[in-house]
Amino acid sequence: MTDDRALRHRSRMARRKARVDAAIAAADQDRGLLLVLTGPGKGKSSSAFGMVARALGHGLAVQVVQFIKGRSDTGEEAFFRRQPGVAWQVCGEGFTWETQDRARDIAAAEAGWAHAARALADPAVDVVVLDEITYLFNYGYLDLDRALEAIAARPRMQHVIVTGRAAPRALVEAADTVSDIGDLKHAFRAGVRAQPGIDW
Numbered sequence: 722m723t724d725d726r727a728l729r730h731r732s733r734m735a736r737r738k739a740r741v742d743a744a745i746a747a748a749d750q751d752r753g754l755l756l757v758l759t760g761p762g763k764g765k766s767s768s769a770f771g772m773v774a775r776a777l778g779h780g781l782a783v784q785v786v787q788f789i790k791g792r793s794d795t796g797e798e799a800f801f802r803r804q805p806g807v808a809w810q811v812c813g814e815g816f817t818w819e820t821q822d823r824a825r826d827i828a829a830a831e832a833g834w835a836h837a838a839r840a841l842a843d844p845a846v847d848v849v850v851l852d853e854i855t856y857l858f859n860y861g862y863l864d865l866d867r868a869l870e871a872i873a874a875r876p877r878m879q880h881v882i883v884t885g886r887a888a889p890r891a892l893v894e895a896a897d898t899v900s901d902i903g904d905l906k907h908a909f910r911a912g913v914r915a916q917p918g919i920d921w
């Protein structure tokens with residue numbers, strides 16, 4: 722009985738290994754990727770910054786542009802500004818319901834986009850993070866087609882990571898990898914304020 726089960730397990734695992742090995746062997750291209758991290762759950766920006774840490778560990782050059790300045794004392798900004806290999810720009814003025822000033826938000830969006838466009842045209846930059854940029858498309862502060870053109874024309878090996886809720890459909894279609902992060906629970910709704918090291 723037990724032997725039978727062990728045998729069945731072994732042959733099931735052998736079949737799975739063959740499938741996994743075949744899939745790995747079939748993935749034989751190397752090129753820069755467009756990743757989109759979207760959805761209502763927590764984990765979009767922190768996933769992007771996790772990849773920044775990975776990239777720096779490999780000696781890659783990274784440009785981060787934060788399009789909405791939530792706060793000026795985040796752990797990620799303090800940490801990554803101390804690292805060689807990463808350039809960090811914060812261009813947003815805050816969430817749009819805080820600034821309540823459309824003209825100023827658009828000017829900040831354009832300033833952020835100028836940094837992004839420069840990085841997207843620079844083959845010395847290996848990874849570009851466009852944090853919270855989706856809001857600017859959704860509010861009409863930045864033209865999505867213009868951004869998609871610059872992303873499509875980037876150096877072949879450059880990776881681009883985009884974060885923000887409600888990613889526009891055309892951005893999702895253009896992307897290679899898209900994660901839609903769900904919101905099953907968030908401590909904030911139970912009355913816990915944002916915690917340093919976890920939320921900022």
Ligand code: ATP
Nearest residue numbers: 761762763764765766767768904907909915920921
């Ligand atoms: P993180 O930076 O933690 O990965 P995020 O990028 O997915 O979060 P944002 O929409 O950029 O999410 O919001 C950032 C801040 O808002 C973080 O402090 C995060 O914990 C909090 N937050 C994210 N999602 C939710 C949610 N569903 N409910 C309440 N707060 C949230």
Ligand code: MG
Nearest residue numbers: 765766853884
């Ligand atoms: Mg975020």
